Amino acid sequence: MAVAKIVYASLTGNTEEIADIVAEALENEALDVEINECTQVDAEEFLDADICVVGTYTYDEGSLPDDIVDFYEDLKELDLSGKVYGVIGSGDTFYERFCSCVDDFDHVFSQTGATKGAESVKVDLAAEEEDIQRLEAFAKELAEKVK
């Protein structure tokens, strides 16, 4: 069974919620799914996954959340050739740099040699019905890449 690992940062719960939605959708695709908060795991965990997903919110002026900086730096050092990745995140369209950390992780993943399995999903604050559908389609697309 293919393995999907999801690592997320979340301060007020929005990103955790969308990470959970993706986890459930991947489980429905018969994948073995592990989901962890970013301070609880090392980036090296992705070496044991077929699908690697990061969920992140965006902080001040597009800054990476403090709690995911170490993970981000460690991810840069990995060789994830042969793996499929995807990035999701919550932000607030009030800010000029909406969900810019999603793009930061997309960039870093692309440098690890992993293949982008689906377009990133950016959610404005908490997920609404339409976002849930986008997240489920994201998960399905990732799963298809490892079948």
Ligand SMILES: Cc1cc2nc3c(=O)[nH]c(=O)nc-3n(C[C@H](O)[C@H](O)[C@H](O)COP(=O)(O)O)c2cc1C
């Ligand atoms: C001080 C502060 C700065 C923020 N800066 C940004 C930003 O630059 N871009 C963005 O898209 N969202 C920004 N946000 C919004 C958060 O990313 C958004 O509330 C998100 O849903 C939080 O996710 P979480 O519930 O998983 O912690 C900011 C929020 C706060 C409190």
